[in-house]
Amino acid sequence: MSFQDQLRSLFVDESQIPDEFRIEEVHQREYLSNGEMKPWDGDVTEVYSPVCLPTPDGLRRKLIGTYPVCTEKEAMEALDAAIAAYDNGRGEWPTMSLDQRIKCMEKFVYKMIEQRTLVVKLLMWEIGKSYADSAKEFDRTVEYINATIDGLKDIDRQSSRFEMAEGIIAQIRRSPIGVVLCMGPFNYPLNETFTTLIPALIMGNTLLFKPPKHGTLLHYPLLRAFQEAFPKGVVNTIYGRGADVTPGLMQTGKINVLAFIGSSKVANGLKKSHPKINRLRAVLSLDAKNAAIVTKHADLKLAVSECILGSLSFNGQRCTAIKMIFVHKEVADDFLRLLSESVSNLKIGLPWEKDVKITPLPEPHKPDYLKECIEDASANGARVVNENGGVTAESFVFPAVVYPVNDKMKLYREEQFGPVIPVVPYESIEEPIQYQIDSPHGMQVSIFSNDAKEISSLIDPFVNLVSRVNINAQCQRGPDVFPFTGRKDSAEGTLSVHDALRSFSIRSLVATKLNDANKQIINEIVHDNDSNFLSTKFIL
Numbered sequence: 001m002s003f004q005d006q007l008r009s010l011f012v013d014e015s016q017i018p019d020e021f022r023i024e025e026v027h028q029r030e031y032l033s034n035g036e037m038k039p040w041d042g043d044v045t046e047v048y049s050p051v052c053l054p055t056p057d058g059l060r061r062k063l064i065g066t067y068p069v070c071t072e073k074e075a076m077e078a079l080d081a082a083i084a085a086y087d088n089g090r091g092e093w094p095t096m097s098l099d100q101r102i103k104c105m106e107k108f109v110y111k112m113i114e115q116r117t118l119v120v121k122l123l124m125w126e127i128g129k130s131y132a133d134s135a136k137e138f139d140r141t142v143e144y145i146n147a148t149i150d151g152l153k154d155i156d157r158q159s160s161r162f163e164m165a166e167g168i169i170a171q172i173r174r175s176p177i178g179v180v181l182c183m184g185p186f187n188y189p190l191n192e193t194f195t196t197l198i199p200a201l202i203m204g205n206t207l208l209f210k211p212p213k214h215g216t217l218l219h220y221p222l223l224r225a226f227q228e229a230f231p232k233g234v235v236n237t238i239y240g241r242g243a244d245v246t247p248g249l250m251q252t253g254k255i256n257v258l259a260f261i262g263s264s265k266v267a268n269g270l271k272k273s274h275p276k277i278n279r280l281r282a283v284l285s286l287d288a289k290n291a292a293i294v295t296k297h298a299d300l301k302l303a304v305s306e307c308i309l310g311s312l313s314f315n316g317q318r319c320t321a322i323k324m325i326f327v328h329k330e331v332a333d334d335f336l337r338l339l340s341e342s343v344s345n346l347k348i349g350l351p352w353e354k355d356v357k358i359t360p361l362p363e364p365h366k367p368d369y370l371k372e373c374i375e376d377a378s379a380n381g382a383r384v385v386n387e388n389g390g391v392t393a394e395s396f397v398f399p400a401v402v403y404p405v406n407d408k409m410k411l412y413r414e415e416q417f418g419p420v421i422p423v424v425p426y427e428s429i430e431e432p433i434q435y436q437i438d439s440p441h442g443m444q445v446s447i448f449s450n451d452a453k454e455i456s457s458l459i460d461p462f463v464n465l466v467s468r469v470n471i472n473a474q475c476q477r478g479p480d481v482f483p484f485t486g487r488k489d490s491a492e493g494t495l496s497v498h499d500a501l502r503s504f505s506i507r508s509l510v511a512t513k514l515n516d517a518n519k520q521i522i523n524e525i526v527h528d529n530d531s532n533f534l535s536t537k538f539i540l
């Protein structure tokens, strides 16, 4: 196919979209607050897909629906509802037995699965993720919820045990914290939002949940599932411009936990709005500029295939994406040749196409920003190595390999979050180590080498600078049972099936002095099988 034909194939008429991928506009005129689906007749935000269709006025992003632009008033009402449902830890939800909470969560999953077709389609249309990856995101989320339920059962077993030391017998529990504000990112609007929302919920906290700007509508079909599965006021949604509604919520000082996945700039702003920062727990997953290091002893074919996955899955829009590749000068030519060949073979197309790898970008400013980064690199002596790399066509950006990148360029310093791969030649391993030391981020690194001694000498310098070192493998979050965090500006707190349950709870004790006077009381506790996080049969 000629390049012109390839470009034309990216913009099809509505009638050419296969039936199973078409979507009716979704107009959301309600939101969930205090157990009710409240009607909304105020301002709405129009949601445009990154998929552009031809119109009489030229190519236009397709309108797929609208959602409410609520104000601070509705946000505050939602906060009041969450506070009332928590009721200082005495509410129905925080005091419910774990078994019952699990039943509510199972009911939610059941209802969520009923909405799979629509949610997956909305995911694809809203953020331009391929249909295959959108379906994977949905299924991974369901698996995550089921694994979280199993994780809770483990905690339940542990909290039914009693520890004895220095004449004290104690039951160690995991108790909820209070009201959690949950905000997820556009790149995994369902999965990453739920990696905080679900554990926060199941641990007995009550929630305010603000969907991401790109990736809001897909949550609409799930609101009734939340409403039907959980008691009133436990899950409350917030809509509207973040800058209008979230600082006010934080300023009340009544948010106990901020669960935020997105940019460190926004996270810091939110944290600073809280009047008592020491009373706020933050669970954050933020910026990252993960490097891959390809040494002269690497299997270059393997390094290339992993670097492509790492750099270009979902167009490089992942916090765990490889956003910089250091390659040893001796193998740089071979590596670049293989890398640019593989990049040229990637299928660029519409999200529903089979085997598509590069799809349109949801953030309207992104193509211009990436172009600017490439121009800046060119002005400083680098070039795009692969044919058509960096070409933009409406919301599409053809993946680009840029070489040789150096520290004067934006691509060296900024998190591009898009399909552009900066490659830096190095001579001494001290260069990528120094890059990581100087970086404001510290999430992951990938090291490619077939020399076991070399690999083992590189693990220690990196493992104390980032939170995960990948050996001959791309950077990634999963499997979801593994801890997921970062250093410096990349994260606060740790996620994963089990870590998240800990992040959204505190360890508390019921400690009883072992003496004759307490014999009866101790018998009562030890034989109490109804292990419940908050309520005890008595208070000493």
Ligand SMILES: O=C[C@H](O)COP(=O)(O)O
Binding pocket: 187, 188, 192, 317, 318, 319, 320, 475, 476, 477, 478
């Ligand atoms: O955007 C950050 C995500 O946590 C990346 O997750 P992933 O590595 O599974 O794609």
